[in-house]
Amino acid sequence: MKVTRIAYSYRLNPGKYARLEEQARRLGRVRCGVWQRYGSVAGAALSDRQVRDRWLAEGTHHTFGVLANAWKETVRDAMADIAANRAAAKVRVRRAIGRHTSDPAEQKRLFTELRAERWTADPYLARQMRRHWRRGRNRIRNQIVVRADQHNTRADARGRLWLAVPGLQQRAMVRIPLNTTVAPSGTLRLILRGGRVEIHYQIDAAAMPTSQRPCGAGAVGVDKGYTEALTDSDGGRHGTGLGALLTAESDRLKERNRRRARLRSIANSAAQRGDRAKADRIGRNNLGTVKRDRQAARHRARVRTEIFTAVHAVVDKASKVIAEDLTKTFTGRKPLGRNLNRRLAGWTKGVTAEALKNVSERRGSALVHVNAAYTSQVCHRCGSLGRRSGDRLHCTVCGVVWQADVNAAINVLQRQGDPDITLHTPHRVVKQIMQTRADRHRSRLPLPDSSLSIQQAESE
Numbered sequence: 001m002k003v004t005r006i007a008y009s010y011r012l013n014p015g016k017y018a019r020l021e022e023q024a025r026r027l028g029r030v031r032c033g034v035w036q037r038y039g040s041v042a043g044a045a046l047s048d049r050q051v052r053d054r055w056l057a058e059g060t061h062h063t064f065g066v067l068a069n070a071w072k073e074t075v076r077d078a079m080a081d082i083a084a085n086r087a088a089a090k091v092r093v094r095r096a097i098g099r100h101t102s103d104p105a106e107q108k109r110l111f112t113e114l115r116a117e118r119w120t121a122d123p124y125l126a127r128q129m130r131r132h133w134r135r136g137r138n139r140i141r142n143q144i145v146v147r148a149d150q151h152n153t154r155a156d157a158r159g160r161l162w163l164a165v166p167g168l169q170q171r172a173m174v175r176i177p178l179n180t181t182v183a184p185s186g187t188l189r190l191i192l193r194g195g196r197v198e199i200h201y202q203i204d205a206a207a208m209p210t211s212q213r214p215c216g217a218g219a220v221g222v223d224k225g226y227t228e229a230l231t232d233s234d235g236g237r238h239g240t241g242l243g244a245l246l247t248a249e250s251d252r253l254k255e256r257n258r259r260r261a262r263l264r265s266i267a268n269s270a271a272q273r274g275d276r277a278k279a280d281r282i283g284r285n286n287l288g289t290v291k292r293d294r295q296a297a298r299h300r301a302r303v304r305t306e307i308f309t310a311v312h313a314v315v316d317k318a319s320k321v322i323a324e325d326l327t328k329t330f331t332g333r334k335p336l337g338r339n340l341n342r343r344l345a346g347w348t349k350g351v352t353a354e355a356l357k358n359v360s361e362r363r364g365s366a367l368v369h370v371n372a373a374y375t376s377q378v379c380h381r382c383g384s385l386g387r388r389s390g391d392r393l394h395c396t397v398c399g400v401v402w403q404a405d406v407n408a409a410i411n412v413l414q415r416q417g418d419p420d421i422t423l424h425t426p427h428r429v430v431k432q433i434m435q436t437r438a439d440r441h442r443s444r445l446p447l448p449d450s451s452l453s454i455q456q457a458e459s460e
């Protein structure tokens, strides 16, 4: 099993960063070219090597202004992205085949043609692929892929590691100081973000220290909460101390801010009276920032530990964690403003996102982001909108009361591979889809004597 490791640059000078950024920008054009020309039917049967040969024959590569190895690796990477994009469509087509024919031999033939990329020749498959495969485009302009034999790492006299990667000209390597003592190996993916270079590479999990826990085997959906960090789709609750930590901190901050405001007004009125000495004394002794910042840091550390421990507990049992994309910022909502509770909750959301990403990467489980619209409001069994009261969700159609957060986690789990609701399906459309499904479910509800329709309803 492979796991991704990330090394970071350490105090990289801005000139080098700018040079890498320029290279990544030019390689972004290479990626755009690959997506434009081979991102649809035209590229389905082609290998990255064939694309390379074509571009070499046409002379396309002269327009990029990058070294040969760099654009070739980028073509390979972009073709792999396209293949992943196509594979996602195939999941939907496979489902369609199941509905299209019940003849096992015909199903098998269609599956085989689909897998072997021979679907262009089959009218039914070609039609289905055109329907389910949305044309994508390149959005990556900050990455450089470096082949294993194109980079090297040296330690300087003080023991700092320097990673040398090819620049824009032959024999002009860019040397990047690293913040780690482990040399990155194999194919590297350099991601440039905010003046820092992230070096992503894969290692064999077998080569990792044995203290590293492997991930579990199942697929688990999670819902982010306030009282506990995460609830999973098996009903497990993790990071149950989070709510108490946040409430205590919020209460403490309110009280402290109240006291500081009072002291500040005393200092101000002293200053107005001309008592500068008193005003200065209060400012120095009572309104300082050292203790305040130390306490804030300690609180943050506690919350991080709680959340990371919770995520580890989930990954203990999951090879695949399905979650809402918590890094997404919600627009159109009121700013969090001065409301402490909401500000704290907003911050823990970011920590949870970071923990899910990092722990999954380190321990080799996959993190799948899904669209979480309405997952906390609909019944996971029938799909109709339930009535929420406190931590309960009451489905009037099924007549069942669910634990709201467990119900949400199950919905999140079910969103994975949902044929209609993708990550970017708008909220409004999700609502329509949910309503249509709930109506369909209701119309197929069993007659008292029909066991067949019960099965149908259950499988919905």
Ligand SMILES: [Zn+2]
Pocket: 379, 380, 381, 382, 383, 384, 395, 396, 397, 398, 399
């Ligand atoms: Zn229901």
